[in-house]
Amino acid sequence: MTRTKVLGALALIVLAAGTWLAWTAPPEAVQREYYRIINIHVPSAWLAFLAFGVTAAGSIGWRITRKRGWDRMAASSAEIGVMFIALALVTGMIWGRPVWGRFWDWQDARMATTALMFFVYLGYLGLRRATPDPIARADRASILGIVAVVQVPLVYFSVYMWRTLHQTPTIRPDGAQMHPQMLTAMLVNLAGFTLLYLALLSARMLLAKREDDLETAPQPVAGTSVARPSLES
């Protein structure tokens, strides 16, 4: 619990600094103030990719070791990833309305494929919820968790393969194509979001452990009014 609190407190501090930096950075030449939403949109999208990568890693870990901790990590990370990807989609749509003139533009392949990834992981969570047995749940979900992560490179490269309105990457190996102040704000926010992800993952895994303990604990037979049968000593 201490680790979660420390990570949460750190996340709050870094996100507060990131918000201030995002607020004080200069406006963009064309988009003016609207560009500031990248300080939420880009870290959310990156963290969603990371979260789904962790889900795949947890799924592989479960398949190899059969230790419940890996499955809890996979499930917890998928839930947080779905939250982040929803945030990325919503902020993308909010930004799209004033800049593109519409909330949703089918010419943006990345937007469309990101929305699909959101539904794939909703299906993952639905599969977990529909499987009552914890071992069968981990087994089935781990297979989907490994297969589904193939979508991540598809989403990333969709803008190169297909059609796009989406910007090409602004942070490239040959240097960032951004004003240093804007870049600093975005990177600080990315760090804040990463800490927030770690805090949420830690808290959710703890909760999942407690859910598992509750699931495997001896249950009263026919309610509390009837005692469990036992041999006389």
Added chain:
Amino acid sequence: MSFWGQAATIARHELKVESRAGEAFTIVLPFGIVALMALPFALGADLPLISRVGPGVFWVITLVFGLQVALRPSSYREPAQRDLMALLGVDPAARYTGRCLGSGLLLAGVGAALALAMVVLYSPDPIDGWPVLVGVGLLFVTGLVQLGVLASDLTAGLRGRALLAPLLATPLAIPLLLGASQAQEELARGGVILPWVLLLVAADLILAVSGVLSARPLEEAAE
């Protein structure tokens, strides 16, 4: 019996069951044709528009209704049959392959019938390289059937499976839809279709590896 012998026996049995039940050709196919007919009612009598959207609508309808063919109940999913197959030493991967082969043949038939219906109902512009398009269609069917069987196995025996399996399979089938529909667009324009064919081949290979490797764990999870 060899791996492929087991797979072929299961595929034959799948086709025999279908010949008796007739689900793919007497329920799914007519339903798909009704769906093909529904869209022009919504669009109105705009013939150039109907002609232009026809091929795209065909791929979507084949995806949605093709998944129903792949997801339909299989006699090999019942616990008693599964136990018997395990006792007989049938490889779970051969069972997966056999089901894919059987359902794939059915899906190819349903797809061909839907294509014919689309040509009749939508009168799309003729395409010169249609034999290439048949190959693209087969790659699409190969991926779709593997995805359907995988989703069917993932959700075997679960409550809400009828809704959950299509939810799992449909978003994952979009790369197949994209590959097939864009290949057709490029073919109509006289462009290069190789990137889209490679996307289809990559998706098929990933699904084949995933399906074969996950067959045994999924069988164990279903017990």
